[in-house]
Amino acid sequence: MEYSAIILAGGAGTRMKQASPKQFLLLAGKPMFMHTLERLEKISSIKEIILVSVPQYRELLAANIDAYMLQKKYLIVDGGESRQQSVLNGILAASQDNVIIHEAARPFVTTDEFQALIDEPCEDAIYGADIPFTVLLKKNGFISNILERSELLNVQLPQKFGRQPILDVHQRAAAEGKRFTEDASMLYYYTGREIKILPGSHCNIKVTEPIDLILGEFIYKEYIIGRD
Amino acid sequence: MTCVITGAGSGIGRATAVEMSRRADYDTLVLIGRHSETLAETKICLENKKKIILKAFDLTDFGAIPILVQDIFMECENIQCLLNIAGYTEPQALLTTSLENMKTTFEVNVFAPFVLIRECVRFMRLNDRPSKILNVASTAGVTARPGWLSYASSKAALVSLSQTLSEELAEYRIKVYCVSPGRCATALRKKLAPDEDQTVIMQPDEVGRIICDLVSNDEYCLDGQNIIIRKK
Ligand SMILES: NC(=O)c1ccc[n+]([C@@H]2O[C@H](COP(=O)([O-])OP(=O)(O)OC[C@H]3O[C@@H](n4cnc5c(N)ncnc54)[C@H](OP(=O)(O)O)[C@@H]3O)[C@@H](O)[C@H]2O)c1
Numbered sequence: 001m002e003y004s005a006i007i008l009a010g011g012a013g014t015r016m017k018q019a020s021p022k023q024f025l026l027l028a029g030k031p032m033f034m035h036t037l038e039r040l041e042k043i044s045s046i047k048e049i050i051l052v053s054v055p056q057y058r059e060l061l062a063a064n065i066d067a068y069m070l071q072k073k074y075l076i077v078d079g080g081e082s083r084q085q086s087v088l089n090g091i092l093a094a095s096q097d098n099v100i101i102h103e104a105a106r107p108f109v110t111t112d113e114f115q116a117l118i119d120e121p122c123e124d125a126i127y128g129a130d131i132p133f134t135v136l137l138k139k140n141g142f143i144s145n146i147l148e149r150s151e152l153l154n155v156q157l158p159q160k161f162g163r164q165p166i167l168d169v170h171q172r173a174a175a176e177g178k179r180f181t182e183d184a185s186m187l188y189y190y191t192g193r194e195i196k197i198l199p200g201s202h203c204n205i206k207v208t209e210p211i212d213l214i215l216g217e218f219i220y221k222e223y224i225i226g227r228d
Numbered sequence: 229m230t231c232v233i234t235g236a237g238s239g240i241g242r243a244t245a246v247e248m249s250r251r252a253d254y255d256t257l258v259l260i261g262r263h264s265e266t267l268a269e270t271k272i273c274l275e276n277k278k279k280i281i282l283k284a285f286d287l288t289d290f291g292a293i294p295i296l297v298q299d300i301f302m303e304c305e306n307i308q309c310l311l312n313i314a315g316y317t318e319p320q321a322l323l324t325t326s327l328e329n330m331k332t333t334f335e336v337n338v339f340a341p342f343v344l345i346r347e348c349v350r351f352m353r354l355n356d357r358p359s360k361i362l363n364v365a366s367t368a369g370v371t372a373r374p375g376w377l378s379y380a381s382s383k384a385a386l387v388s389l390s391q392t393l394s395e396e397l398a399e400y401r402i403k404v405y406c407v408s409p410g411r412c413a414t415a416l417r418k419k420l421a422p423d424e425d426q427t428v429i430m431q432p433d434e435v436g437r438i439i440c441d442l443v444s445n446d447e448y449c450l451d452g453q454n455i456i457i458r459k460k
Contacts, residue, residue: 028395028396028399029392029395029396030396038399069350221395224399225395225398225399227395227398227452
């Protein structure tokens with residue numbers, strides 16, 4: 001099976017208090033998004049990589065693809081108003097029957113983890129981890145209900161879907177003006193399809209706050225290159 | 229498997245090439261130096277089991293290094309190891325150290341290794357087996373050396389460059405070594421210490437053996453440090 005990889009690489013980065021958006025910050029000496037791209041380069045069933053970003057970073061992305069001499073087919077498409085719209089733009093640009101959705105702000109996914117997602121026989125699959133802390137429901141500043149921790153899932157990326165089913169539900173959600181925070185929820189909500197959960201690593205953090213970049217350097221050393 | 233050696237026309241570079249020609253780790257040696265005559269002399273000293281390629285090249289011709297490296301890759305089909313051994317010194321006191329002196333010293337000792345590494349890494353990233361880079365710095369790079377300002381500071385830069393790259397390139401399975409020899413009987417040392425009796429100090433083949441040990445296929449634990457090579 002062949003895949004288009006859709007990489008979200010375009011948030012404005014306001015939370016990081018940095019001039020450049022977080023995906024372009026250096027992590028262990030390399031632009032954050034490049035960690036993902038270099039690993040995807042090694043996977044033969046990925047036929048194209050679609051970078052979804054804001055127009056002002058097109059040139060920077062293209063210059064880095066050049067400097068790192070990346071070999072795969074790259075498409076840079078504009079993001080939308082929301083994450084959901086950005087993913088839809090990526091899916092629309094994809095030419096393969098299957099898509100992998102990932103975000104550049106999660107640079108600690110190894111080549112083997114991408115490969116395991118691809119090798120999973122179920123067409124739709126995601127990474128997810130247990131939640132090691134308690135999550136409750138709230139209302140107006142008060143606890144409103146409890147949740148059973150063992151039934152909850154910390155939803156991670158990357159995720160893979162058949163292109164047509166995920167496109168269909170995105171178009172439906174767009175038509176209905178319905179918002180989802182990520183794509184597995186959307187597919188499940190509309191279709192009830194079987195979506196396989198692969199055990200995700202707790203090192204697969206999303207770099208969001210400035211402290212994450214500092215933690216990220218430790219994760220890189222320990223988990224990715226195994227240095228002390 | 230190809231090993232590229234700079235400074236191969238004399239001293240430590242030549243001794244390393246000679247030692248390397250006796251070992252099984254690399255089957256192709258690319259020898260770089262400015263003078264084709266001295267490179268040819270080195271070639272005569274080598275055991276002739278390997279493919280030997282001579283490249284007369286001035287490493288301060290930075291613009292041409294990408295083409296040099298590309299040519300080597302085309303000819304050898306891989307670059308597995310790079311030994312940055314070429315070096316330059318013009319010892320002077322601060323008040324007589326010209327900017328030119330500083331520039332030339334940094335060009336040969338820091339900028340040339342930097343450009344060579346950058347260009348070689350483009351290809352090394354693609355290797356199936358771990359690749360190796362070794363830089364020859366100096367004990368002068370980590371201690372005060374009055375009168376050797378440009379040389380000592382350039383070697384300090386090379387130590388730092390090596391340490392940074394050892395982590396930055398780890399995910400590509402490229403190991404970066406840095407060795408810092410103490411006094412060793414060569415022409416460069418003669419410039420630094422003209423009156424010294426070179427027969428009683430460390431000889432280039434002693435350093436060459438250690439360099440070959442480090443970049444052999446069996447070694448994978450000593451990268452990322454500044455390894456001092458000194459005869460006690
Ligand atoms: N000898 C010591 O005591 C000692 C101690 C610590 C570190 N080291 C280091 O060991 C390395 C080797 O030096 P060595 O002691 O063996 O002295 P050497 O025999 O004088 O070797 C220096 C080499 O550098 C080459 N070189 C200089 N400028 C160059 C340029 N622009 N382009 C290309 N090649 C150039 C020279 O070749 P061409 O002239 O043919 O170009 C020569 O082969 C140097 O990095 C030196 O700093 C030496």
